[in-house]
Amino acid sequence: MDSNGTHKKHKGGRHPKDDPASFRYSISLTAVENAKFLTLFEQSGMNVMAHFIAACIFQKTITTVKIDKAAMDYHVKLTGLFAQFRAIRVNYNQVVKMLYNNFTEKKAAAALYKLENQTIELARLGQKIIELTIEFEANHLNK
Template sequence: MTQNHNKAGRKPKIDTTVFRCSVNFTASEQAMLMAMYDRVQVESMSAFIKMVLFEKPFKVFYVDENTRIFIDKLSSLNSLYRTVGVEYGLLVKTLRENFTEAKAMRALYKLEQQTIELVKVSQQIV
């Protein structure tokens, strides 16, 4: 009689971590370590310490409050562009339904000039 074994559960790791080291820090050293760890985006403190010990490169991201505000405003500007595009389509449809061809074309010409100016400003921002 053959037995069917389910392959459930976690797959075994190829190179498992079996050794553990302990290091003692003074209060100032611990503060320096925590400050360095806060600047680096890794999943755990042990991974950070391994990177430092074995001289693996790691990235440090400084988040400046002014830069964050600027990025948020640029993101909101892109959403405003999408909104203008949707409103533009609705406006063109409404103009064609409610006005004569000549009046609609005059209004669309003004709108087109403003849109071109908006595109120029957006290109300068980029």
């Protein structure tokens, strides 16, 4: 309603901005400067180039996010490995129960001996994974 008590008809469209940006400036960059500018823009994570330029000019804080692809890949594969270790643990418990329920004590002990050797090898592999992870973190993530 307006001041007369009548209803205003909405015409649609955007609401006008209080302070529209109407001043435009043009700059020229060399190929090297442009490459550096585009790299900085990509690292900032901003979506609008005009906002990035305004932030640079008025010295607003610009956050740069650098994603290490190798670290991400390592993390994804390591997470997958731990999921497989959990599955092995569940299967290990089921196998031990089945051996004692379905075989004689002597046959079960022979099969468990083989399973025990494989488990020792798996434990060595797990220790090697831990060592490699510590080395990877020291060399690549703490820079």
